[in-house]
Amino acid sequence: MILVIGSYGTGITMRVPRIPESGETISGAQLSIGYGGKSSNQAVAARRQGASRVELITAIGDDAFGREARQLWNDEGIGFQFVKTVPEVSTMVGGIFVEPSGENRIVIAPGALEHLTVKDLESFSELFDQASVVVVCLEIPTDVVAHAIAMADERGARVVLNPAPAAPLDESVFSKADFFIPNESEFEFYSKSGYERPPGQTLIVTQGSGGVRVIDDAGEQRFAPLPQEKVVDTTGAGDTFVGTFCAAIDEGLNVSTAVKRAIVASSLSVTKNEVIPAIPEREAVDAELKNAEEGIWK
Template identity: 45%
Template sequence: MKIALVGSYGVGLTMRVPRMPEAGETLSGGAFDAGPGGKGSNQAIAAARLGAEVSFLTAVGDDDYGRAAAALWAAESVDASKVVVTREAATMVGIILVEPSGENRIAIAPGALDELDAAAVETFRAEIAAADILVVSMEIPLPAAAAALRIGAEEGTRTLLNPAPAQPLPEEVWPWIDVLTPNQSEAPVLLGLPADHGHTDEELLALLAARSGGSVVLTRGGEGALLSEGGTVTPVAPVRVERVVDTTGAGDSFTAALAVALAEGQSLAAAAHFAAVAGARTVTIAGVIPALPTRADLADETGAAS
């Protein structure tokens, strides 16, 4: 079970606040923590914890944050041998504000990620070709994400695009996507629709499926997910938890678990349910890396390993 992952790494500077500050307001009473993050790295670590053999491509600075990242990937058994290390920019940093409800707001300074280009992705071709599935997230420059998807299509590797943060995609990219995983706010952005587009989730799902010709998993938070595969729409029930602590890594946990289950040959519906269980467990634990589950964690909660 091999997964190739092209995405981001960054350091998350997290502050838990009693509420979100108003414009111009200085709010006291927060609790601060710093730790590794970035959607690509989170997904790589989560997939490795769930039993996959993971190869990861990103770009980091030649700085303490970048060296800490290399140590983390080694400890988590993630192959990071092709990661780009640059002296031209610092490792990505994200500022995260988390409310008591667990909802979060994030601002990002990409830094070294801007050095990740199509040429760097080409050096990762062998890993993409050897993988059962390629996962691409969009905290990296669009040309790099597009190059990864194109190479996946050329090599016959199943591709999964996690379009976060979302932006409209060039027309040539759509046919290279086998599985697309937007949430409700990302779906209209991908389609170039205005905020007041007026479409239902089912209509957005149909538009996305028609554009890519592949499968779509539309995640809907507490409402679960909607799947489109081969013209059939299937709902995935939400997995309830007693208390939401931190939603920060839930989407990455979901994406990784979905990719792992698909790489194992599970159906899209079964894979989405497994992913929902993984995402639900993640929101019950503070922090991102500590919250990413192992296979044993999910077996304990569901009575089965998948």
């Protein structure tokens, strides 16, 4: 079972002709409102890639956005009985600005996520007992992140830490992660903060069009990207990568195969608008992976 701990939020996306300068107002944007939150996105990706059971721990508000979240998880077959509902507090909202190139800028109002506590995790301990893979992001308080990783480590689950958005973490938190998956900018942040890969940990740095670096005790591997003719929206690509990787690891696939599957899935995701509609199904990844292994990865 994959246990995903972290965030759900509603994504309010504006597709803009360009990012305005300070003090400037521009017109011509297109508005869409959809599901978001890194952990929820990762859970959806894992389920669509064949994970037989995915459970989610997060916090939502007692509002329309929260009710829509429960409907999404029900439709996707994600367990949500341990999701915390916080009265009189809004569900997390992310404001996403997408340029014509597909590049995005995101601002987050955490809302209910700030009310997820260490005590909550302790009350959900039965899930940790059943989990084989535990994945955590940083859209929740860092003390909750640290405690979640410690609980997973104590039970022998494989821990996947996706340090997004980047925030200061103690070395003891890093050392318990079996897989550390930052993007380029996050890796730079942690490198400047003194991060060094501990023995036994697999570091996976996603670099967008630069591909993926995998560093473990055996050395370093580089995986070429899978470019698409047209990039529409990169918003959920990182979450799709992490969720797909977790599904592959949970299935028992080796790291190289899991990374390749994750590259394919994230590459496919940037060809469509919005996050949830863009996360591919397993069949699409299988077909594209075969083509890639006969082409760029042969």
